[in-house]
Amino acid sequence: MVVSVGAPAEHVFASVKEDNPVGVRMTSAVSPSSPFGSGEMNAIQQAIQRAILTAISFQRRFNETGNADDIAQVVFHCENALSFGLDLPPFAYSFFGNAYLSRFTCLGEVQDLEHAISHHQKAVQSTPSGDAELPGRLNNLGSSYLRRFEATGDDLQDTEHALSYYQKGLKSTPSGHPDILSFLSNLGNLYSCRSVRTGDLQDFEQAISYHQKVVESAPSGHADVPLWFYHLGTSYSRRFQRFGNLQDIDHAISYHQKAVECAPSGRTELSSWFSSLGNSHLQRWERTRDIQDIDDAVSHLQKAIQSTPSGTYLAGPEFNNLGNAYAIRFNYTLDLEDIDHAISLQQKAVQSTPSGHAELPGLLDNLGTSYSRRFYCSESLQDIDHAISYHQKAIQSTPSGHTRLPAGFNHLGISYTHRFKCTRDLQDIDRAISYHQKAVESTPSDHADLPGRFSNLGSSYLDRFNSTNYLPDVQNSIASYRQAAEANGAPSIRLKAAKEAAMLSSDHDPSQCLTDFALAISLLSEVAGLEQTNNRRHANLRGYSDLVGSAVATALRFDSTNRALEWLEQGRCLVWNQLNQLRTPIDNLRMKNPSLANRFIEIARALESHGTRSALSLPSLHPTLVEAIRLQDDTLNHTIHATEYKQLLEEIRALPDFHDFLQPPKATDILSSLPNDGPLVIFNIHKTRCDALAVIAGIEEPLHIPLENFSLVQAEELQEILRFDLLKQREVEDQDRMPRRVRPNPSSMLFVLNELWRKVVQPILEALGYSLNPSDCGRIWWCPTGPLAFLPLHAAGIYGAAHNPGSCVSDFVVSSYTPTFRTLNDRSTASSTSSKCTSILLISQPNTPGLSSIPLTRKETHDLETLMKRTAIEALLLEDSKATVENVKAEMKSRSWVHFACHGVQDVHQPLSSGLCLHDGRLELLEIMKQKIPNLDLVFLSACQTSKGDLKLSEEVVHLAAGMLGAGCRGVVGTMWSISDLYGPKFAEEFYQYLLKEKGSEGLDSTRAAYALHYATRKVREILGDDDNAFLTWVPYVHFGY
Structure with a gap:
């Protein structure tokens, strides 16, 4: 995970107004033992007053411009006022402390924080108990400690000091005081900042709780509402980074959007708010892999830089964050311009960040990651050497025990792995494994990044095994992939790991490979989760079309036909199955628990509506922020409903007799629910073997029919013939007719149908014991998979001069197709009640x-x-x-x-x-x-x-x-x-x-539709014979359903 850096000023500090006029009590500030005469003392007091007034003028201008030169003038005149060595009133020290905090925000010099703490301590110490200004000064002192913690990351004691002063400030504030919301917000910021270092769930929860309370209590139109939206969004974002709950990052984006939308133009914090919005889109991309999030991130992060005041160190984090977005987009585009942009921006970020700043290690690490990404394309050893160097510097400058260290170890391990693949130097892969081990050992067991880190460790072990054939390495690789698949985190990473474990265990740990495949199959539904649109689910499934085939082939290799049947049903047609589940009748549940049933129906309908919306339902190519907020609100509601749906399923399955509610069907369920009209034949076409499973009503196990003379290569060749020879996109006209698209080539069709008959369909009919009886054909349902799904099984046969009775499928059976068993079962049940x-x-x-x-x-x-x-x-x-x-x-x-x-x-x-x-x-x-x-x-x-x-x-x-x-x-x-x-x-x-x-x-009668299609085909063939026109007419037609 890339390290996103935000402007520290917005994370921890909300200044409290000092409403005392300059000059009040100035004479009382003079020490009685002052060596100055009265005339000289008046002159000094006037000089101090002029200095403070001038400082205030520059402070006001800085508040409007954010210009570093203005805040430098503020501090200069504050120091001028202090140079006379007189005791000053509390408000002056408070103002001086805030000035140093502001300069730190611009320049990042940690020494300014020491000055800020010193001045705020003096302000608190010199303010009488019960003074109306005391709560604000206590909060400013707390913010100074918290700012130092955020800048250095060294001492958690700073957060304890901050917490103490914040609590004292809140306790001494009268109920209903307008500053209470700011004080509560500061408490939220404290817990939010500390959560990043500790990873403690309670800190995350407290942060969100305080910020949520502030947002809900804020008066409409309050000037700080955008700031409070921003803080709440940041807290959700941080919890997402730690635990990976998709709903959290959707909340984060929503609140960051609202912060930007309701902020007045020209507000100096806008750069930070745009930056956080962009970073949240990047974080969501890491979970969903939706390219739109990257494009949105780039757009927002560019705005962040455009709105960053010149001359401030704050530009460093913004450069870094935009660089991250370009680097991630490079993964999709492989456009070197993207990764060059990333490196250039991240170099600027490093150069503009003061040495010793707490964010510097993260900036160095990100720069190293970008060099490592560029090496993937450039194969320049200089790039990967730079990557390793920056990763090492990042680790060396990170405090021991810091929560950022595991990511640094992980990234350094990746870079060593990349260099090994180029140099084949075993020392590099040894180092890679060592750092990946450190990464997983120092990552909390419930951290969202753990699956990726275990996967990288597994990959490194596998790389070393492929070079050395050292058997313990492949065993360690399998173990690491298994741990990745079982850990909390992004389903896509877990699924890839489970698939790797299954593939490796098939050869090296066969006793466990079916268990590995079972986990992989179960994770498919997580990758295509209900929190996504149907379009997004299909996009996420595109890379896994071979997984089910591999799993089923392995199950059949071990004669586990029931498991093979279950996986063919569970791992295919996921989106259709999800839609069917959302529309499932729940009469039994309604009788048992009406309120739970009604809530389930309500959530299911909402999810169905969310799922069938377009992935990008914005009204224009360049949507306004208001339009983007509307879309994000839809996305957030979608995620919330998906989460509640899972919770409802758990609640329903806890009821007596409902433990299998909407669970994937077992083989026994499939075998006991088939129509009696004929068998269902499900295929599995894999590179290692081709098989059919015939499921027959009344038979306790599926009949396994190996297709020994057929292969995946042959299936793909037949598919290619149809695709390129038969379905070329050309319009033709002849004999006053127009095609509805194209005309196939009959000679190629004859070959395809012949091959399908001899190598696929005929062996199945023989295994099922069919005999020739054209006048009384029974029914059969085909459920093809892989390339066979694009081939006309229903028309398989030998035609033309070589045709004899019993040499084509229609001589034996009436063919229908079904996407899945469940579809057939549902349609069969519905047909029994139809009129x-x-x-x-x-x-x-x-x-x-x-x-x-x-x-x-x-x-x-x-x-x-x-x-x-x-x-x-x-x-x-x-x-x-x-x-x-x-x-x-x-x-x-x-x-x-x-x-x-x-x-x-x-x-x-x-x-x-x-x-x-x-x-x-x-x-x-x-x-x-x-x-x-x-x-x-x-x-x-x-x-x-x-x-x-x-x-x-x-x-x-x-x-x-x-x-x-x-x-x-x-x-x-x-x-x-x-x-x-x-x-x-x-x-x-x-x-x-x-x-x-x-x-x-x-x-x-729809139950006779398959027979009608069978009849129409025969009649057309009788009229036209087996010539060109006959094939063009009847082969394309198919029947689906019951």
């Missing part, structure tokens, strides 16, 4: 603005409208300008069947922006996910790519068909890729004709 469809919504968009014309969609829907009119089924047609997004959403809620005939788009960059193209825009997948349409039986998507997912999210099944299932639909007919406009009407006609023949007078 026949008596109304259908038809949507046609033949001339979508901005897209190519698909004129036969009009014929398709008009033919269907005519067909329905012959029955008792009501049909509503929305066409052209009537088919708007809002109209379609509204009508979908009152219809049980919907048929779309339009363009569809799969957005490869933002999969949740994929959608159906209507008259006034897209009906996007994200919008579909928001809908709750429990009465929707079936949606027919006669559009392009409606069941084609995202290659990088193959385990999440992010496509329109899955979206319709998520919205509550029991079944969906979709397309894997683009379809021909010419044969769309024929296909739809055959599909609905079959359903109308099957008791159509009673309404359309």
Whole structure:
């Protein structure tokens, strides 16, 4: 974690006004034994008074400008007043003490703090008990001690002195006095500063408690409200750095935003407040990895520098913080300009910070980290040598036992590891391991940074093992990764560690590898936590698409089929499963505990709403601060609700008979809840092996079917053929027809279908004991994973001249797909209670603005409208300008069947922006996910790519068909890729004709939709044969659900 530095003036000091006029009691300050004559004494008193008045004038100007020259003049005239050696009134000493504190704020000279303490002590000592000014002077003395502690970090006794004086000041202040809030704020600052050094939870809690009390009690419009917002935000930020609770950093950002928003322009503290706001965004980035936080941080930290008064040492921290932001952004961009900016700014920070200042070690450490980052790209030994040198200086200048030391050890270990990878000098990796060991040993067991430090130790052990093959090193590496995975901290770091431990233990500690994989699988839901938007969750899951495959392959290697089945269900389609959980009926809970059930529903609905909002729902590219605050308020509420949701789950699971409430299903649950119509076949395609698990109702264990003649490489080759050969983005026209996107190449298709039949589908059907009986085909559900999710299993077979009965999948079974077991189970249960469809919504968009014309969609829907009119089924047609997004959403809620005939788009960059193209825009997948349409039986998507997912999210099944299932639909007919406009009407006609023949007078039955699709496919093949047009017509169509 980078060290963020804030301006110390704002952290600990809130000056208390001295309201005594200059010159009052000046004559009484003269000692009776003064050697001066009366005339000479008058002249001296006038000189002192002039000096103090001049100092006050410069102080006022400094308060407005923040210019270091002005505060230097203040101190100069104060010292002039003191030079006469006379005893002065208490207010003068108090003013002098504040002047030295102000100069320290600008120049950072610790000696100024000694002067400040001395003068404030004199002010307190010379103020009579009961004097109205005493509370303020006690507080100023306390602030001076606290400022010295913050500057030097050496002596916790300073905080005890500060606490004593603050408490005395507060005790001697009358109830209702306007300065009480400032005194309480100072107490909060004390605990906040001490918490950084001690790491004591009680200090963090006290800091937040005092600051929260101040903010809640502050009168509207009070001049110090921005300052108090700032202090509260800082306390939350510090607690986040220690314990890693995401809600804390969301609170910090919210309060820092409010501080900046309500501060008058030109206020001298603005630089510190912008800096803290930027730092809070950086800290949140370390947890969420949302690049928007880095961009926001850079913006705010640039404003901090722009608003920093020139000539002050405060520029040092601001340079450092902006440098941190550029260095972190470099991790994403790998733009050398970013890391060069970072190093330049951090060099300025070091150069402008006085020797011996408490913040200097952190600045040196950050500069070293930036050199280490640049080495990653430059491979210049000079860069890594600089990094090591700065890290060493940082450690040497940090007091023993300081809370910053573990981070310094960690960063030095990283730099030695980097140099080892370049030089292969074993001394470097030995040093790296030594420093990483020191880092973990000196880090508290509940610290949020511990997972990263254990991971770095594990990585260093592994690097040494790879060079020496010394077996204890790999064992230590596994142990370190395990400790990282189990520690408190960022889920993303813990998940990476758990994955590393599992991969290594598969070879070096096989008895424990399944336990390691179990932890990794469980952490997936933490990385894609409910405190994030759906877009963010998908982004976080992109790097883990191979984890479930590795875990399942390992489980099958050890013949643990039940565990393999559980992991396939638990580790896939996480976002859909979370959505389903938020919509889970809780009738049993309501009977047991109505109030708890109602609160659960309320929080679940809030989380669903939060999750389906856009990740960046700001109204403009350059939002105002007010707009940013609104978005941050939404984010904070989202995090609060996610936290409460976890707490509610714990409370519910503590009830009798509810211990497994919304827990991932066990294999026994899956096996006992399947429909009786046919098996569910789940695949696992991994580089080490390919397998299928057939789950059959009434069978106590899944049937394991190894696909011995198939491999991940072959699956990827078949996928590439479809992707590059079949789905090239080109528009074609022939025979007066327009495609809804592209035309595949049939010869390539024949090869793909042949390979899928021989190496995947045929071995499964044989293992399941299917025999040829085309007139009485049973059902089967396919649940493909990895690259197999993009291949047409339902059409696998040998076609053309080599075709014989029993050489394709449709000769044996009626195929459907399901994203997960739970989806199938839910749709099967819903279908058992559904009634026949008596109304259908038809949507046609033949001339979508901005897209190519698909004129036969009009014929398709008009033919269907005519067909329905012959029955008792009501049909509503929305066409052209009537088919708007809002109209379609509204009508979908009152219809049980919907048929779309339009363009569809799969957005490869933002999969949740994929959608159906209507008259006034897209009906996007994200919008579909928001809908709750429990009465929707079936949606027919006669559009392009409606069941084609995202290659990088193959385990999440992010496509329109899955979206319709998520919205509550029991079944969906979709397309894997683009379809021909010419044969769309024929296909739809055959599909609905079959359903109308099957008791159509009673309404359309969605449970027969898969059979209707099977029938329509056969009829089209009978008409067209196995020629080019037949493949283009029927292969893309698939059925999802029950």
